[in-house]
Amino acid sequence: MGWEYGxxxxxxxILPEVVKRLASVLTFTNMYSLEHHANGFVLNREDPSWPRALEVWIEEASGVEEIADGALYIYCLFHIWGEEARGWMQQMEQETRQVEGGLIWFEL
Incomplete structure (x- = not known):
């Protein structure tokens, strides 16, 4: 489907605060809009054929190899590829390095 990371x-x-911080550091053009939710956010784009660019949610692990079932983690789904998505990932990775709490990225 796209790039999937946890x-x-x-x-x-600390995960709810981390999600807020991740949303706040993203830079994007006016063809995108950020939609906040109680447990995450979605970066939408003005393209009806493929409206979601990025989704970030707090989820409960189930069958995720790197985390025990029932544990909470942040799920990141990049629907688009390329330099733009790579830039968002780098911005998010840089922000997680600023947070104390042992944040570890892993590929799903």
């Missing part, structure tokens, strides 16, 4: 934390209680 972010786990040694302190899962």
């Amino acid at each position: 972010i786990r934390a040694t302190e899962p209680a």
Whole structure:
């Protein structure tokens, strides 16, 4: 489907704040809009054929090799590829390095 990544934390209680921080660091053009949700966010684009560019959610693990079932983690789904998506990933990775709490990215 796209690039899928997870972010786990040694302190899962920080995940809601991390999601807010990730949303705040993204830079994008006016052809995109950020839609906030209680447990994540979606970066939409003005393209009816492929409206979602990025989704970030706090999810409960089930069958995820890197995390015990029931543990919370951040799920990141990049629907688009290329330099733009790579830039968002780099912005998000840089922000997670600023957060204390043992955040670790892993590929799904």
